[in-house]
Amino acid sequence: MAYDKFEILKSSAVPLPIENVDTDQIIPARFLKATERKGFGDNLFRDWRYNPDNSIKEEFVLNNPIYKGKILVGGRNFGSGSSREHAAWAVYDYGFRCVVSSFFADIFRGNCLNIGVLPVQVSADFLEKIYKAIEVDSNTELEINLQNQTITLLVSGEKESFDINDYKKENMLNGYDDIDYLTKMKEEIQDFASKRPF
């Protein structure tokens, strides 16, 4: 499934300053029973958002109306654990287009890139600055410019650049995905496969 182009995103952000957020927290396994990709946003951070009786946990950041926006700002080692792409789907379906952290788990990062959510890795210092700015003003905005590979705290103009490989960058700028690429090289793959010993 190709996705929307990602060029410049300017938005307020939701802070989640917890480290090692694993994909079981992002979407618990009991919500992985669907056979279609829809509705996962409702269960994003399910057990942090809701009590067992489905009442709202008011202290959780997603339940605080002052925090909103298309950017989720997570703590170090975001997305560890299970490879479930459902975690990235839940982040996307809830309305986030970008996750910012000082460190990402590999598989989660790859899953995000494959569905059009941009993972932006910043320094620990810059992450702190973002959290502080949001603390001062929850409407504070970040600007993420994929072409220039920069993330800017608009209130102060402080800026940092982030890494993404050229191939993935082109994909995201154009809304292409890997399957578009792979299906074009079918013959090359068939030739390779014919030489595999097993």
Place this chain on the structure above:
Amino acid sequence: MSTTLFDKVWDSHVVRKIKDGPDVFFIDRHLIHEVTSPVAFLGLKSRNNTVIYPERTFATADHNTPTINQHLPVEDPLSANQLKALEENSAEWGISHWGLGDEKNGIVHVVGPEYGITLPGATIVCGDSHTSTHGAFGAIAFGIGTSEVEMVLTSQCIMQPKPKKMRINITGGLGKGVTPKDVALFIISKLTTSGATGYFVEYAGDVFKQMSMEGRMTVCNLSIEMGARGGIIAPDGKTFEYVNGRLFAPKGEAWDTAMTYWKTLKTDEDAVFDKELTFDGSEIEPMITYGTNPGMGTGISQNIPNAEDVEGGVATYKKSLNYMGFSEGEAMIGKHVDYVFIGSCTNGRIEDFRAFASIVKGRKKADNITAWLVPGSHIVEAKIKEEGLLDIFHKAGFVLREPGCSACLAMNDDKVPAGKVAVSTSNRNFEGRQGPGSKTLLASPLVAAATAVTGVVTDPRTLL
């Protein structure tokens, strides 16, 4: 030029290198299960694509299956629907499918090796992070997302940047009561839950040379729990002996050709790793976790560390202990336990049940313990019966369930209730992993057995 085992296998599977981008990486064997494949098949259809090599994909139902009364229809309609989707998608595209009731059904990372799907020098992926298990055979194996499952179905390739290389050596031997699970939990506790992110890890040294194939699978399985994409161990005589004669393994002349290649699969003497670590096996004791990620583990005789002595943020550490209901400085031994789970792709093999039996033999299950013994496959189940372990379990008050992932991720009914503490031989102690509000202490089958007969966290060395 000297190269590593990992380089040799990786480089031989690169179909195309993209400048400043990922490699187009060929996949020899693709394993699928009911949870992470349905959306991939939908994507395939929506683009009018086809499955390029159905004979390279194998399907088994495991994550969502009941572990009792498997002969009856699955009660939960959502689970039943996923199982049906796997069966129908497999049938539609001509993929081997081992559903509930099939004798080959079982946990994907247990049955893959058992049927010779897992081979040295192969590349193996599955929409499951514990695919790293298969690295025990000298394969490159790792977990992928559903978009990548679709890529493999339609092109037999994925787009992967080559990870960095790490080697972890463990020298010497292991002490009494110390199992492969303890070795893995020890390494993860040293590296933390993210210490190997971005790396592929080769395990080397005497400890791994002496380890059984089952043990190597346990260690490689847990590679992802320190963030590594996968783990790999050079194949040797034990590996070849394990693979030889299995259903999908090469036969006759093909076997001889494969063996010639497989014998070259080792790291050259002066090959260089991006990072190399060495530990002394004699320093490892039976391990147990006390927090909410697998890096939060300690020797069982130790106390829970203080926040200032561990890497990472204090707030996150305290949040984790608060969830567990534990305090800094407390002893692990003697902690009250309600559930014991032995099973999963980490410790659901015959060797694990033998270890469990070695302690519960002649003893009785503690009254406060609910125990779930779940074999990883029907082959494991059959061996448990053949070897007389089932009698030992029954006499000690334990019941054997049917194969599946079970309480490892609690997608089925095997859920640990809120507030209850489980000693579990599985792989993750995340908040709510074994059921909403459940608390998990990861440990070896020996620690699980010792705990099951005493009712509290117990050092197995006191019962051996």
